[in-house]
Amino acid sequence: MPDIITRDGTIKQDNWTLVPRPAAGDSLEVPAQPALIPADLWLAGQEHFEGRQDIGVWLDSHDEPEMLAEVVERLPIVAVNFPKFSDGRGYSIARLLRERYGYGNELRAVGDVLLDQLQFMKRCGFDSYALRPDKDISKAPRCLNFFSQTYQAATDTDLPLFRRRAS
Amino acid sequence: MYVYDDHDRQILAERVAQFRDQTERALAGELSEDEFLPLRLQNGLYVQRFAPMLRICVPYGMMRSAQLRRLARITRDYDKGYAHFTTRQNVQLNWPAIEDVPDILAELGEVEMHANQTSGNCIRNTTTDQFAGAQHGEVADPRPYCEIIRQWSTFHPEFAFLPRKFKVAVNALESTDRAAIQVHDIGLQMITNASGDLGFRVHVGGGLGRTPMVGPVIREFLPELDLLTYLEAILRVYNRYGRRDNKYKARIKILVKALTPEGFAEKVEVEWSHIKDSPTRLTRDAIERIQGYFTEPAYLSLDNNSEQLAAQRFENRAFDQWMSRNVDNHKVPGYAIVTLSMKKTGVPPGDVTDRQLEQIADLADQYSFGEIRVTHQQNVVLADVRQDRLFELWELLGPLGFATPNLNTLTDIICCPGGDYCALANAKSIPVAESIQRRFDNMDFLYDVGDLDLNISGCMNACGHHHVGDIGVLGVDKKGEEFYQISLGGSSRQDAAIGKILGPSFAQEDMPEVVEKIIGVYLDQRTPEERFIDTYRRIGIEPFKERVYA
Numbered sequence: 001m002p003d004i005i006t007r008d009g010t011i012k013q014d015n016w017t018l019v020p021r022p023a024a025g026d027s028l029e030v031p032a033q034p035a036l037i038p039a040d041l042w043l044a045g046q047e048h049f050e051g052r053q054d055i056g057v058w059l060d061s062h063d064e065p066e067m068l069a070e071v072v073e074r075l076p077i078v079a080v081n082f083p084k085f086s087d088g089r090g091y092s093i094a095r096l097l098r099e100r101y102g103y104g105n106e107l108r109a110v111g112d113v114l115l116d117q118l119q120f121m122k123r124c125g126f127d128s129y130a131l132r133p134d135k136d137i138s139k140a141p142r143c144l145n146f147f148s149q150t151y152q153a154a155t156d157t158d159l160p161l162f163r164r165r166a167s
Numbered sequence: 168m169y170v171y172d173d174h175d176r177q178i179l180a181e182r183v184a185q186f187r188d189q190t191e192r193a194l195a196g197e198l199s200e201d202e203f204l205p206l207r208l209q210n211g212l213y214v215q216r217f218a219p220m221l222r223i224c225v226p227y228g229m230m231r232s233a234q235l236r237r238l239a240r241i242t243r244d245y246d247k248g249y250a251h252f253t254t255r256q257n258v259q260l261n262w263p264a265i266e267d268v269p270d271i272l273a274e275l276g277e278v279e280m281h282a283n284q285t286s287g288n289c290i291r292n293t294t295t296d297q298f299a300g301a302q303h304g305e306v307a308d309p310r311p312y313c314e315i316i317r318q319w320s321t322f323h324p325e326f327a328f329l330p331r332k333f334k335v336a337v338n339a340l341e342s343t344d345r346a347a348i349q350v351h352d353i354g355l356q357m358i359t360n361a362s363g364d365l366g367f368r369v370h371v372g373g374g375l376g377r378t379p380m381v382g383p384v385i386r387e388f389l390p391e392l393d394l395l396t397y398l399e400a401i402l403r404v405y406n407r408y409g410r411r412d413n414k415y416k417a418r419i420k421i422l423v424k425a426l427t428p429e430g431f432a433e434k435v436e437v438e439w440s441h442i443k444d445s446p447t448r449l450t451r452d453a454i455e456r457i458q459g460y461f462t463e464p465a466y467l468s469l470d471n472n473s474e475q476l477a478a479q480r481f482e483n484r485a486f487d488q489w490m491s492r493n494v495d496n497h498k499v500p501g502y503a504i505v506t507l508s509m510k511k512t513g514v515p516p517g518d519v520t521d522r523q524l525e526q527i528a529d530l531a532d533q534y535s536f537g538e539i540r541v542t543h544q545q546n547v548v549l550a551d552v553r554q555d556r557l558f559e560l561w562e563l564l565g566p567l568g569f570a571t572p573n574l575n576t577l578t579d580i581i582c583c584p585g586g587d588y589c590a591l592a593n594a595k596s597i598p599v600a601e602s603i604q605r606r607f608d609n610m611d612f613l614y615d616v617g618d619l620d621l622n623i624s625g626c627m628n629a630c631g632h633h634h635v636g637d638i639g640v641l642g643v644d645k646k647g648e649e650f651y652q653i654s655l656g657g658s659s660r661q662d663a664a665i666g667k668i669l670g671p672s673f674a675q676e677d678m679p680e681v682v683e684k685i686i687g688v689y690l691d692q693r694t695p696e697e698r699f700i701d702t703y704r705r706i707g708i709e710p711f712k713e714r715v716y717a
Contacts, residue, residue, distance in 0.1 A: 099445075162449070
């Protein structure tokens with residue numbers, strides 16, 4: 001089972017399995033253990049998956065989180081894929097899910113997740129991170145908290161520095 | 168100018184510690200080259216042709232004398248004793264060792280300087296007019312807004328991995344634009360609306376590089392309190408929809424063009440409607456707090472010293488020339504804005520030695536309240552000089568090599584470091600600048616030609632702003648040989664325009680003569696009141712072609 005880091009820096013193990021998008025013409029195979037399936041396929045089979053606490057979804061970096069606007073609260077977990085760590089679309093996706101669509105359950109970063117981006121992910125609303133296996137997970141807690149001060153409001157705070165300075 | 172408080176200092180100290188950690192992991196092989204690349208770029212560190220290059224940020228071009236002295240010391244201790252003023256009002260070191268960079272950043276941090284986001288696919292240094300706050304006619308001082316944007320954009324968690332780099336510029340004059348806002352990713356023109364409220368006209372999608380474009384207006388009036396939420400909306404649309412499949416089509420200008428300016432504006436408005444009242448919305452207090460750092464220095468109550476100055480100018484022709492070219496009017500009676508020319512023939516444009524940095528610092532302390540500004544033309548400004556001390560300042564500047572009275576003339580060349588330093592360059596640019604400066608060494612001739620921007624870039628990335636020069640020179644590579652393509656009619660000002668290519672390119676040794684022929688057409692054809700660009704627009708490119716390729 002893969003190690004997962006949580007936003008407070010603890011390491012946990014769980015058995016969420018990411019199910020890749022089936023090739024064209026193939027049907028989705030849902031495994032017996034808890035599974036993350038492509039978000040559009042969850043929507044297509046909504047009546048089948050609805051209410052199942054062992055089925056979550058994942059969005060790719062080019063997916064539009066708008067598609068989950070009406071249903072996101074009913075999902076136990078949403079994962080966002082970073083196909084390459086330098087693809088920054090996942091940060092906007094995360095903020096939209098949290099701040100616009102009010103998603104409150106677990107939001108996980110998956111894919112090319114490295115140490116030096118963890119704090120940005122945390123600030124944008126991700127609360128669990130599937131670090132790429134070759135990276136040293138013991139360094140994750142420090143990397144989640146390099147900065148004790150930040151300038152902007154984001155998902156993690158409603159108080160940009162200019163508002164904190166005023167108080 | 169802005170002074171750090173404990174929060175700023177804390178953030179910067181943590182940034183230095185972070186980069187030290189990242190550098191150690193990179194040198195230990197825990198970070199691949201690919202993984203380290205954006206981290207080092209966002210700390211200003213490039214790996215160049217012969218050595219690394221460190222680009223140090225000078226927010227909106229302003230520095231204190233203590234910062235100049237620290238830069239001087241760093242160039243001595245870690246480099247070869249000189250630095251380079253860039254076309255984005257920053258400073259570059261050309262020979263630091265990678266393993267020394269964390270120490271250099273720590274030394275910079277002690278004087279509230281850094282290299283944050285001077286490269287990489289993120290929001291870069293926000294720039295403005297080098298005369299900001301000292302000149303007549305500004306809607307308001309633009310620098311507090313630049314500082315507000317600096318703070319908002321520093322380590323913004325959502326926008327650290329954009330499709331491509333992103334540059335913002337602010338201009339506060341309605342009559343002229345020294346900040347070149349229409350060739351930036353976002354250009355903010357400060358204006359007041361009919362009710363007298365302060366705000367911005369917003370241009371998006373200008374830029375140089377491979378696909379030069381003048382940025383269209385996507386919003387006629389943005390109230391000042393909405394500045395950051397609207398920027399956040401633009402950046403979010405760009406972050407989500409800008410192209411990531413092709414580096415050369417990844418700038419926001421390509422997205423704006425693909426969606427049309429109207430289509431892009433609509434997407435931004437929809438996004439903005441959700442976040443305009445979010446906590447990111449500025450408050451009056453927040454703006455006033457930052458404005459409090461940009462108060463006027465302790466000006467004396469003086470008169471415009473016309474009689475004494477007139478006598479000095481009458482008696483000394485060289486001083487008179489320098490006054491005409493390198494000194495500008497100040498909004499406060501009895502003061503003047505002085506520009507130190509870094510364009511002495513034989514010195515690469517923008518290069519400055521450690522000793523010269525210290526001399527500039529001393530001059531700033533003695534003559535201009537201890538502050539300087541760097542210009543995107545790679546010169547240095549003392550913005551608050553007493554008129555009755557101009558003559559003595561001029562006498563000091565001459566021996567230091569800063570009094571060349573060539574500002575805004577043909578030899579005040581904007582020039583990138585080019586093939587002598589830069590790994591990207593197709594061709595050298597510094598020797599071309601020098602050969603043109605040598606050809607046009609007659610000041611009377613230069614003054615007769617008048618204001619003229621000659622800009623040289625060593626490659627398509629256009630760091631030398633060649634697209635927006637009256638005469639633009641672009642280095643190109645043809646089967647391993649360096650050639651130079653000329654464009655005419657560019658402008659980065661109010662009447663922004665992208666220059667048009669004259670024709671086939673030239674060998675380096677032909678360049679002075681080609682420029683001479685172009686100038687010759689202008690001198691033959693101009694009417695008494697016409698600038699180069701006016702004549703060019705009236706007669707078109709053909710007469711220039713005929714003469715040059717005859």
